[in-house]
Amino acid sequence: MNADTSAPVGAITPTEYREVFGLLPTGVVAITGLTDEGKPMGFVVGTFQSLSLDPPLVTFCVDKSSSTWPTLRSLGRFTANILSTQQLDVCRALARKGEDKFQGIEYAESPIGTPRILNSTAWIDCHVASEVVAGDHYMIVGSVTAMESGAGDALMFRGGKFGEYSLWPTDTHPESRKPMNMLTRIVDAWSRAWGEGDTGAFESIVGKGYVRHSKTGEEGLPEVIRQIQESHAAFSDFKVHVLQAVEDSEHIAIHWKSVGTHTGNYMGVPPTQRTVTVNGASFLRHKDGLIIEESVVWDPRELLSSMNIWHLGDQVRRNA
Numbered sequence: 001m002n003a004d005t006s007a008p009v010g011a012i013t014p015t016e017y018r019e020v021f022g023l024l025p026t027g028v029v030a031i032t033g034l035t036d037e038g039k040p041m042g043f044v045v046g047t048f049q050s051l052s053l054d055p056p057l058v059t060f061c062v063d064k065s066s067s068t069w070p071t072l073r074s075l076g077r078f079t080a081n082i083l084s085t086q087q088l089d090v091c092r093a094l095a096r097k098g099e100d101k102f103q104g105i106e107y108a109e110s111p112i113g114t115p116r117i118l119n120s121t122a123w124i125d126c127h128v129a130s131e132v133v134a135g136d137h138y139m140i141v142g143s144v145t146a147m148e149s150g151a152g153d154a155l156m157f158r159g160g161k162f163g164e165y166s167l168w169p170t171d172t173h174p175e176s177r178k179p180m181n182m183l184t185r186i187v188d189a190w191s192r193a194w195g196e197g198d199t200g201a202f203e204s205i206v207g208k209g210y211v212r213h214s215k216t217g218e219e220g221l222p223e224v225i226r227q228i229q230e231s232h233a234a235f236s237d238f239k240v241h242v243l244q245a246v247e248d249s250e251h252i253a254i255h256w257k258s259v260g261t262h263t264g265n266y267m268g269v270p271p272t273q274r275t276v277t278v279n280g281a282s283f284l285r286h287k288d289g290l291i292i293e294e295s296v297v298w299d300p301r302e303l304l305s306s307m308n309i310w311h312l313g314d315q316v317r318r319n320a
């Protein structure tokens with residue numbers, strides 16, 4: 001059968017064609033057959049695809065210049081071996097031209113007498129169902145007689161390079177697909193530091209020259225670490241809950257609420273044993289994956305009133 005290949009001449013250059021298809025990842029499959037003399041033969045394709053479920057059909061395309069395909073065609077059967085990331089050597093051996101490409105490649109015979117390369121990710125045994133001549137390739141349709149999964153993960157090919165598939169995190173929010181999800185990283189480190197006293201978590205995500213702006217002025221990292229430690233020393237069960245966290249390019253805003261039992265000196269106030277609550281917001285700016293600036297806003301009057309201390313202007317007085 002001949003496919004209609006009448007494309008406008010010269011519309012697409014081979015370079016353009018290759019460049020664009022270099023963007024599309026493919027699997028790597030070895031098409032193998034065994035001659036009547038018992039000689040294994042094969043070649044590699046990136047065009048192997050599923051085609052039909054009922055009946056089960058597959059397809060791949062082979063260059064008209066292939067030296068192996070004419071033999072496999074005449075045999076009328078083949079196995080499609082889905083190569084794994086452990087089989088780069090097999091891929092390289094079968095993707096070259098020449099005799100005895102199978103040297104050193106171990107295989108087992110399939111029920112239809114074709115070579116199944118050992119340690120492949122899967123094997124699909126097929127009979128040649130039909131063939132279409134399409135441009136400089138033949139498009140082969142195979143009818144599946146048996147299939148079995150093997151070992152490892154499928155090898156991938158894109159833009160002339162080999163690679164492997166890597167899974168996205170289960171959270172399907174587009175933000176989580178960023179290679180470096182700063183919102184999650186910063187909120188996690190910040191919560192671990194303030195909520196659990198794990199100051200190291202915060203230190204690891206803070207850049208050189210980090211500065212924190214608060215009502216009392218500008219502070220560097222050592223002062224912030226001291227404040228975290230002071231909070232955990234003064235309030236037993238000290239916890240910080242992130243109520244909301246939002247991101248806008250390099251800015252992250254965290255709306256938080258901290259709760260703890262006042263069991264140690266804080267802001268000059270001896271322990272009241274009260275459960276105290278403070279709401280606040282921290283605005284963080286990051287660059288190159290590190291926090292470089294932070295502004296924090298919270299109201300000490302909320303803290304003091306939850307200690308049952310009333311703050312009037314600049315004067316603090318115990319409410320007896």
Ligand SMILES: Cc1cc2nc3c(=O)[nH]c(=O)nc-3n(C[C@H](O)[C@H](O)[C@H](O)COP(=O)(O)O)c2cc1C
Binds near residue numbers: 043048061062068097
């Ligand atoms: C990753 C990869 C994908 C390939 N895909 C195809 C393909 O889809 N069709 C094809 O004809 N050749 C493809 N090739 C090239 C053949 O494997 C190569 O031309 C081989 O030497 C053909 O061997 P033969 O002449 O013994 O048939 C691919 C090669 C590699 C490395």
